[in-house]
Amino acid sequence: MxxxxxxxxxxxxxxxxxxxxxxxxxxxxxxxxxxxxxxxxxxxxxxxxxxxxxxxxxSPPAAAPLPEEEQVGGRIERKNYDRVFHIEGDHVRIIKKIPGANTAKKTVNTALAYLWAKRSVGAESVSSQEIRDVCEEQSCLDPSNFSATLRNAKEYLIVDGKRNSSDKVCKLTIPGVEQAEALLEGLNGA
CATH class of the missing domain: 3.30.160 (Double Stranded RNA Binding Domain)
Structure with a gap:
């Protein structure tokens, strides 16, 4: 050296x-x-x-794809909320009144329930227009605050798309799936 x-x-x-x-x-x-x-x-x-x-x-991750299944006594059982939804093919209809303390909470609960049901038939994301229509059926649509209400439920919902655009899509986060299931358990037993 x-x-x-x-x-x-x-x-x-x-x-x-x-x-x-x-x-x-x-x-x-x-x-x-x-x-x-x-x-x-x-x-x-x-x-x-x-x-x-x-x-x-x-930022909360999107939930893993369905089918929603639980292991019960060594066998796998698919969760079923047939007292809350009527499902034919990939068409979902909510047949129970979704609860909520106010319009915003009813809107978020309706979105959670509907997105959970759509995931159960294989649709990972749903257009915000489709959720808007379901909220109208549930009599919880506040047209001027609808988008903001969904956007503010960040823990439970992921809203993708341009602001002030009608072509947004929504999907559940993992906490959103858990919240939806808790809501659906209560509705299915009631």
């Missing part, structure tokens, strides 16, 4: 660890600090991986 200058600059986002000197000196220091350097790089990578996981968790 010659006597030329060498430099190691390690930032880890400006925590900075710098060694400079002859090639021999820098090589020796790298060897001395090798374990610490590798540990720092490894923990940085883990923090970045965890941060990307946290970002993914920040």
């Amino acid at each position: 010659g006597n030329s200058e060498a430099k190691l600059h390690l930032s880890l986002e400006d925590g900075v660890f710098e060694i400079s000197g002859s090639e021999l000196f820098v090589s020796q220091q790298i060897e001395n600090f090798k374990d610490i350097i590798l540990e720092a790089l490894s923990s940085k990578r883990e923090r970045l991986d965890n941060r990307s996981t946290d970002v993914a968790i920040a």
Whole structure:
């Protein structure tokens, strides 16, 4: 090895660890600090991986596809709410009055129930116009606040499409599926 200058600059986002000197000196220091350097790089990578996981968790994921099934006594049983829905093929009709303390809550509950039923027949997303029609049938449509009401139910619903556009689609999040099932359990037994 010659006597030329060498430099190691390690930032880890400006925590900075710098060694400079002859090639021999820098090589020796790298060897001395090798374990610490590798540990720092490894923990940085883990923090970045965890941060990307946290970002993914920040917005609720869309629920996994159906069929909605439960394991009961070693056998798989499909959930059925035939006292709430009339289903023929992929056509769904709500046959019970959907509850809610006010129009907005009734609208969200209607959307949850309808989206759950559509998922049970294989439709992962539904147009907001279709949900609007069902809300009208349920007498809970507030035309001037309908879009905002669905958008504000972010924990339960994902609304995709351009703002002020009629071609939006809606789908359930995982908490939305759980909320819908809790609502449907109550309605199916009543």
